[in-house]
Amino acid sequence: MTTPTIPVSRKKLWLAAIKPPMYSVAVIPIGVGSAVAFAETGIFDWSIFIMFITAAILIVAWVNLSNDVFDSETGIDVNKHHSVVNLTGNKNLVFWVANALLAIAALELILIAWWQHDPMILELVALAVFLGYTYQGPPFRLGYLGLGEIICFITFGPLAVCAAYYSQNPAWSTANLKASIIIGITTSIILLCSHFHQVEDDIAAGKRSPIVRIGTKKGAQLLLAACIAVFAAIARFIIEGHFPQWTALSFLSIPVAVQLCHHVLTYHDQPEQVKNCKFIAVNFHFLSGLLLGLGFIWGQSAL
Numbered sequence: 529m530t531t532p533t534i535p536v537s538r539k540k541l542w543l544a545a546i547k548p549p550m551y552s553v554a555v556i557p558i559g560v561g562s563a564v565a566f567a568e569t570g571i572f573d574w575s576i577f578i579m580f581i582t583a584a585i586l587i588v589a590w591v592n593l594s595n596d597v598f599d600s601e602t603g604i605d606v607n608k609h610h611s612v613v614n615l616t617g618n619k620n621l622v623f624w625v626a627n628a629l630l631a632i633a634a635l636e637l638i639l640i641a642w643w644q645h646d647p648m649i650l651e652l653v654a655l656a657v658f659l660g661y662t663y664q665g666p667p668f669r670l671g672y673l674g675l676g677e678i679i680c681f682i683t684f685g686p687l688a689v690c691a692a693y694y695s696q697n698p699a700w701s702t703a704n705l706k707a708s709i710i711i712g713i714t715t716s717i718i719l720l721c722s723h724f725h726q727v728e729d730d731i732a733a734g735k736r737s738p739i740v741r742i743g744t745k746k747g748a749q750l751l752l753a754a755c756i757a758v759f760a761a762i763a764r765f766i767i768e769g770h771f772p773q774w775t776a777l778s779f780l781s782i783p784v785a786v787q788l789c790h791h792v793l794t795y796h797d798q799p800e801q802v803k804n805c806k807f808i809a810v811n812f813h814f815l816s817g818l819l820l821g822l823g824f825i826w827g828q829s830a831l
């Protein structure tokens with residue numbers, strides 16, 4: 529028996545389309561990279577930080593709007609009522625609004641690079657944006673091959689966190705690279721969780737997401753392994769001396785990781801129950817990233 533669809537107000541559909549909590553994926557990598565730079569140099573440029581964060585938010589808005597545009601061309605979003613293309617009925621408008629947001633972000637980053645007399649952050653973010661395009665845009669559509677989580681790890685992990693660090697301190701840092709691994713994994717966990725309720729639509733559209741490939745039960749077990757890996761890596765980096773002991777604060781996000789894994793392990797094959805698990809993953813990403821960044825800052829002041 530199919531679950532009767534309950535009509536949802538357009539206001540709720542637009543809120544689902546904009547999904548404000550999702551912008552944690554833009555704020556956290558820039559925050560952590562900037563926090564590590566401050567911890568290592570004692571210097572923090574608020575103007576650069578604010579400009580970089582707003583640019584990151586605009587880029588994430590671009591990737592989501594363009595995702596709806598490109599997915600409307602494959603038909604995969606036929607049941608996604610909160611697609612901005614489905615809500616507006618105007619694919620071209622959404623496409624050009626998305627590009628306008630990306631252009632504004634580019635101008636902000638060009639200004640930072642000009643201040644630094646160094647194009648490095650432009651190069652790092654441009655590569656991240658290109659990889660983000662290959663996830664969903666023709667002729668690549670690598671997300672349809674199940675490569676989204678790898679792209680997600682690289683772009684929101686090493687590329688974004690190192691670009692943020694470089695914007696504050698034009699250098700490279702082993703501790704920051706290790707922190708970027710943590711943020712890359714927690715961001716990829718969000719994407720992994722976004723697939724559990726979409727298996728039917730993904731198969732119909734030929735999208736072989738990791739969950740389509742390995743099934744929801746193994747996908748739930750993979751999620752558990754990824755969450756364990758996050759905390760094991762943090763513990764190792766603390767023991768090695770790369771992370772300040774204060775970064776153990778991030779272990780306070782373990783209950784959210786337990787909630788996420790329990791929910792998905794229980795409802796992995798029940799789309800209506802599991803469909804919002806990505807927002808529990810966002811809570812985990814935000815809290816673990818925030819506490820990791822604070823750990824670096826407080827670890828510095830404790831020296």
Ligand SMILES: C/C(=C\COP(=O)(O)OP(=O)(O)O)CCC[C@H](C)CCC[C@H](C)CCCC(C)C
Binds near residue numbers: 599653657680722
């Ligand atoms: C739109 C994204 C995921 C959702 O895709 P899906 O097609 O499953 O969506 P729906 O089911 O809701 O239709 C985002 C995917 C992210 C992508 C793998 C990587 C993007 C990289 C960014 C462009 C770079 C950000 C760098 C910045 C933070 C400095």
Ligand SMILES: O=C(O)C1=CC(=O)c2ccccc2C1=O
Binds near residue numbers: 553684719
């Ligand atoms: O709408 C979504 O499912 C996602 C949007 C998004 O911007 C993002 C960014 C990084 C990782 C995952 C996701 C999503 O799942």
